[in-house]
Amino acid sequence: MNSEESLDITDTKFLFDLAEKYLEMKDKTSARCAYLNLLMLDPDNEKARQGISDLTGEKYIIKEVGHSDAIFCAIWLSDGVHIASGGADNTVLVWHYPSGRIVRFFDGHNSTITALARHPKMPILASGSESGLILIHNVFTCKKKAIEDHHGKITRLLWSPEGKRFISCSSDGTIIIWDETFDPLFILKEHRSPILDVKWSPGGRYLLSYSADGVMNVWNPRTGRLVYRLEDMVSKIYYADWSPIGDKIVTASADGTVKIFDIKLRTPQILGRHDHIVSHAIWLRSDIIISIGWDGKIVVWDPFRMQKTRELGTHIAPIIKATVSRNEKFLITISLDRTIKVWNLRFFKHLINFKGHNHMISYVDWHPNQGKILTASWDRSIIVWDIYRQEREQVLYKDVNTITALDWSQDGKILAVGYSDGSMSLIDMSTMKIISKKKIHNSMISALSWNKDSTLLASASADASIAIIDPQKNVILCKNKIFDLNINSCRFNPKEDVLI
Incomplete structure (x- = not known):
């Protein structure tokens, strides 16, 4: 290899400087690539988050890096x-x-x-x-x-x-x-x-x-x-x-x-x-x-x-x-x-x-x-x-926990994310950061639903169970197996705390 071999491939400052250089060159594709790789190495880098937002309009939250398929x-x-x-x-x-x-x-x-x-x-x-x-x-x-x-x-x-x-x-x-x-x-x-x-x-x-x-x-x-x-x-x-x-x-x-x-x-x-x-x-x-x-x-x-x-x-x-x-x-x-x-x-x-x-x-x-x-x-x-x-x-090998379900809180401030391993994250959309993460089910979360005032969150899973979560306290209030087969969907009534 040439002299580039001596560069530190994980140097985040180097990647940020590259992204800025590509922007000056009007090379948006390479700038986005540099920002994304910087965020892979430093997920909380606010300058890179802002750079992605300014460049593409994307609000970067988090990315699981690894192969999710063959x-x-x-x-x-x-x-x-x-x-x-x-x-x-x-x-x-x-x-x-x-x-x-x-x-x-x-x-x-x-x-x-x-x-x-x-x-x-x-x-x-x-x-x-x-x-x-x-x-x-x-x-x-x-x-x-x-x-x-x-x-x-x-x-x-x-x-x-x-x-x-x-x-x-x-x-x-x-x-x-x-x-x-x-x-x-x-x-x-x-x-x-x-x-x-x-x-x-x-x-x-x-x-x-x-x-x-x-x-x-x-x-x-x-x-x-x-x-x-x-x-x-x-x-x-x-x-x-x-x-x-x-x-x-x-x-x-x-x-x-x-x-x-x-x-x-x-x-x-x-x-x-x-x-x-x-x-x-x-x-x-x-x-x-x-x-x-x-x-x-x-x-x-x-x-x-x-x-x-x-x-x-x-x-x-x-x-x-x-x-x-x-x-x-x-x-x-x-x-x-x-x-x-x-x-x-x-x-x-x-x-x-x-x-x-x-x-x-x-x-x-x-x-x-x-x-x-x-x-x-x-x-x-x-x-x-x-x-x-x-x-x-x-x-x-890097196990990738794929996203399987999403739902907004009623005021749009919190995003609930369900994963293939049965865990759930809550993301503050004003800061784009995860505020809590918890294992809810033993298998993939197939659906998420907030109640009318966002004080409760329901989750359904491939393990045939339904859970009700208190999102403020990050605790499971109840979890029951409902069917013998996978549950594909659940939804709160928009006017009262009734779940279907």
Whole structure:
């Protein structure tokens, strides 16, 4: 990273000064981002609250920071001490490692985060979403830029190895090559189906793209010209990888075949077969290809002899994720049963199993320069694993207490807020501060209602109970289970203290 690496990412004065600077530049989006991140670190900062209000008209009260839904992607940033994550809650979080603290929060997407990419040298992060929106974030300075040129789900984002080109591809069938300032250089439109991935060739001479209809295109990224077009209309391609010298491509297909394409001859050769979908085919070295399938098998092939040399091992469930370490010493495979297996590729043997997630594992990424991986899951957690020490090193997880019910007092001075854990807060709207918080129910609060003079507050819950609270004394006057099933609503009569 550059000199920005020496900055303190949690310096609130630095963030406030940045927000003021962005306002002078009339960059309201970046100013709002800086204010929000300042308030995440210092929730009672009145200057930032006022700044948000002046900028957007929003009255900032409080924000629970963490993922409230499944994490679909997570990556190490290039400094190796920060992790970015995104998912179904439309937000991107940046975590400090190893403290586990959330140090940045980026909103702005209106749909699920489907792709993340790190700049190889700068503290810059790109996020793409289901809607086709791409946001570029400077992790240190909160500077933001929106790119809205795609019209379908972003399927892949990546930078060139030196960081001078940025690539985006989408389910709309387009690939866009951007310069360092994120101005489009080339828009590539030769695909007619959703693009699954793009990959730089060894040395960066070519760019490979492949789509769900079996089309693979090889591009010259300096001119935007289509150089080679390869087609496999019989087998739906799931994965493709370059040979080490960039003259051939290996593919993994839905029909269980592993094929090799010579980019000049364009005619495929079948290397071998699995009993089910092949999810990955990795060209490890000139004489070694590894294929991984939904049949749970990991197979090693010799591309010169066009034959299978060994079966490395198996999972008992379909293998959905696989990645090789940067030094090519280790292979990670992940199956639907949430088992992570580590394989030694020098001796071709199984090393260790890891298990720790409670839901499907959605992403895996190697540390930039250490023998560690992170895995992200639908259970909203990220786990860091140390391969050399063969242990789980850290779990990054922040439980988010989501808001499930709201109601104003009759005079509009107090806001009652119900949460997913059964607790309730009262907020003074003149100061925008929480004046009390109390656990009321054992499950989600589904409804809140003030009586006619705001001396009583009723709450309903998914635990099938109703509670009556004295808001002045912050005490529960009574709580009763009314039904055997969830209670969805409750309401005081506007003229008398009768509750329905």
